[in-house]
Every structure is written in structure tokens, then in C-alpha cells.
Amino acid sequence: MSEWKQKRFWTDATAVETDDGFAIELDGRRVKTPAKAGLILPTRAMAEAAAAEWEAQEGVVNPLSMPVTRSANAAIDKVRIQHAEVADMLAAYGDCDLLCYRADQPSELVARQAELWNPALAWAREALGVRLETHTGVLHVPQDPEALECLSAQVHALDPFHLAAFHDLVSLSGSLVLGFAAARDWRTADEIWTLSRLDELWQEEQWGADDEAQAMAGIKRDAFLHAKRFFDLA
Structure with missing residues (x-):
């Protein structure tokens, strides 16, 4: 049927x-x-x-x-009911933020990460009041608990509609800092999305683009741009 x-x-x-x-x-x-x-x-x-x-x-x-109706439904039916849990989950990105985990080689990638990601962390120190430390490798290195508490308070302060949008800004980019940067208009949403894909774009330059991966990236980009629009509408 x-x-x-x-x-x-x-x-x-x-x-x-x-x-x-x-x-x-x-x-x-x-x-x-x-x-x-x-x-x-x-x-x-x-x-x-x-x-x-x-x-x-x-x-x-x-x-x-x-998309606006669907995001509003999510804000009312899901985020409003589980606000604390959603905020905790997003705040946890601060302890493993994409921008803090750097390559140790090749030197060109190391330089590009520093050039493009360091300004975002500098913005976070000014706008969010936190200093996040960078590390090489992929093993987890805890951040300062006071910095994480400060970030968590700012996430919890978002109302359900803003938090619903913020969920996608953070989860799609893999970065709490970039989520805040998009929400607070540090740069355009498209520029911030590109920053979140620095490593993938580097790989494409070295080995060529994969059609399926590019198609998926396009879908995620559209979702990220919608999340920014919904955040602003709220």
C-alpha cells in the first residue's frame, strides 16, 4: 500500500x-x-x-x-523539549573543535591551516571570551575547563529557534567556533563553510575530486546556508 x-x-x-x-x-x-x-x-x-x-x-x-517550516517544527517539537540536552551536545564540540586539531605535515597544509584557521580562533578570543589551544594529531587533548564553561553558557543562552539553527551550523561544520562565527556574522556563511572544508579541499587538490563526495558536500553546504538563514529569521 x-x-x-x-x-x-x-x-x-x-x-x-x-x-x-x-x-x-x-x-x-x-x-x-x-x-x-x-x-x-x-x-x-x-x-x-x-x-x-x-x-x-x-x-x-x-x-x-x-525548509523553514521543517526547521520550525524541529525547534518546537524537539529542541524546545530537549533544550538542555541539545545545548550540552553542541557545547561539547568546544573540547574537540575542528580548528584546534592541526596536521604536522606536509608543510603546505600546516601553513594553510594556520593562515585560515588562526584568525577564527583569534576572533573567538575577542568575541566569545575564550582561548582554545591548538594541537597536532588527532588524539583528544582537553581544553581549559573555564573556557568550555564559558562556551557552554553561551550555547545554553540560545532560545529554541536559534538553537535549532545553531545545531546545524555546528554539526555540519564540526566546529563550535565556526558555528558561533556564522551566527554572529564574522564572515559570510559561504566563507565559513569553506573554512570548515579546508582539509577536504586540500585532499581534492592533491588527489582530484570525487563526484559522490562533491555531491554530498553540496547538500551539506545548502543545509549550512539554510541554517544561517533560519538563525537570522529567528
């Missing part, structure tokens, strides 16, 4: 202000999340972006074409 799929039944999708924020109405009927909670969004900009996704649907509804 084929899976049931929702078809468009509405004429107009609109963003409306409520006592708690902004809702999406389909011909006057409020949209709910998959867990049947009210889809109440924190800003008009986010609500209008979500309403535009619903308005663009034709025939069978395609959730994959509705």
Missing part, C-alpha cells in the same frame, strides 16, 4: 500575528507541527518565509521544499 500524502486543500497561506508570536493560516486554519503543537513562530519574517513555502505548494505537499 502506498503511503498517504497530503494534497493542497487551501487557496491562501498567510502569516498572522498572535498573542504569542506569529502563526501560519491556510484559509483561516492554523498550521500545527507534526506533534500537533501550534506552529507559533518568533518573528514575522520567519512566519512570512514559512507561509511562502506553503503558498508555493502545488498538488501533493512536498516537505523537502519547505
